Amino acid sequence: MPKFKLVIQTLAALSLGAHAATLPAAGDPERGKQTAQVCLACHGPDGAGMSAANYPRLDILDAGYMAKQLRDIKAGTRQTPIMQPFAATLTDQQIEDVSAYYASQSATVPQPPEADPELMALGRKLVYRGDWDRYIPSCNSCHGPESRGVGSEFPALAGQHASYIESQLRAWKDGTRHNDPLDLMLAIAERMTDEDIKAAAAFLAAQPAE
Numbered sequence: 001m002p003k004f005k006l007v008i009q010t011l012a013a014l015s016l017g018a019h020a021a022t023l024p025a026a027g028d029p030e031r032g033k034q035t036a037q038v039c040l041a042c043h044g045p046d047g048a049g050m051s052a053a054n055y056p057r058l059d060i061l062d063a064g065y066m067a068k069q070l071r072d073i074k075a076g077t078r079q080t081p082i083m084q085p086f087a088a089t090l091t092d093q094q095i096e097d098v099s100a101y102y103a104s105q106s107a108t109v110p111q112p113p114e115a116d117p118e119l120m121a122l123g124r125k126l127v128y129r130g131d132w133d134r135y136i137p138s139c140n141s142c143h144g145p146e147s148r149g150v151g152s153e154f155p156a157l158a159g160q161h162a163s164y165i166e167s168q169l170r171a172w173k174d175g176t177r178h179n180d181p182l183d184l185m186l187a188i189a190e191r192m193t194d195e196d197i198k199a200a201a202a203f204l205a206a207q208p209a210e
């Protein structure tokens with residue numbers, strides 16, 4: 001074998017090896033199910049979460065979005081004292097696996113209690129049309145036609161617990177959540193009143209997840 005060919009093969013093998021060491025393999029839901037044992041007390045075995053305790057629903061989320069959030073929580077760029085210790089124990093591979101597991105689930109979540117019709121009407125308006133007088137774009141314009149999520153960047157909101165949606169909008173408003181690269185949500189949340197936040201959250205929570 002010519003010497004240069006051997007050198008090239010060795011280099012290729014080395015760089016492949018380095019690649020494998022830094023990038024985890026695609027998430028495996030079967031392995032993820034094992035990892036999820038420490039998560040289910042809060043998020044449930046099927047990712048239903050818990051509205052009263054503000055534990056988000058996970059089954060509606062894209063695996064890539066979840067993995068990014070888990071990496072951010074582990075690194076501390078998304079602050080949440082409750083979740084941080086759990087994210088901190090996960091390896092990069094476990095993050096991919098557990099995200100693949102929850103994304104493959106389909107949880108049964110009880111329909112939230114009926115909200116005030118005026119609040120629901122305001123929520124529908126914000127979700128479908130936004131409020132251009134106040135520079136609030138519609139939620140659907142980024143989160144998808146029914147706010148069921150788009151790719152790994154724009155998470156699903158339809159069917160998410162109202163308490164969690166509210167908590168996140170407040171977190172952007174008061175500056176405690178700031179891990180999205182373009183600060184898109186900060187710009188929107190800061191223009192929303194308390195009533196807007198309640199209304200959008202109540203409306204979205206009542207929408208079917210799929």
Ligand code: HEC
Nearest residue numbers: 038039041042054055056066069070080082083086098167
């Ligand atoms: C003690 C309860 C608890 C446990 C256990 C727990 N979580 Fe969480 N998790 C939370 C809470 C509370 C939040 C919302 C944090 C916030 O308000 O920002 C959350 C948020 C998340 C998010 C972000 C969701 C989103 O919509 O952005 C993901 C993903 C997640 N958890 C996955 C996991 C995984 C995977 C495990 C197990 C390794 C786990 N959680 C264990 C309580 C918990």
Ligand code: HEC
Nearest residue numbers: 126137138139141142153154155165168179180184185200
């Ligand atoms: C310009 C695009 C854009 C618009 C419009 C938008 N969002 Fe978002 N939203 C995002 C992005 C991007 C994220 C993900 C942030 C991240 O990666 O942490 C997000 C995340 C969220 C989350 C967090 C979900 C979770 O699982 O943690 C909530 C809640 C949310 N948006 C609510 C809304 C509501 C309500 C509206 C309408 C009033 C809205 N968004 C309009 C871009 C947008």
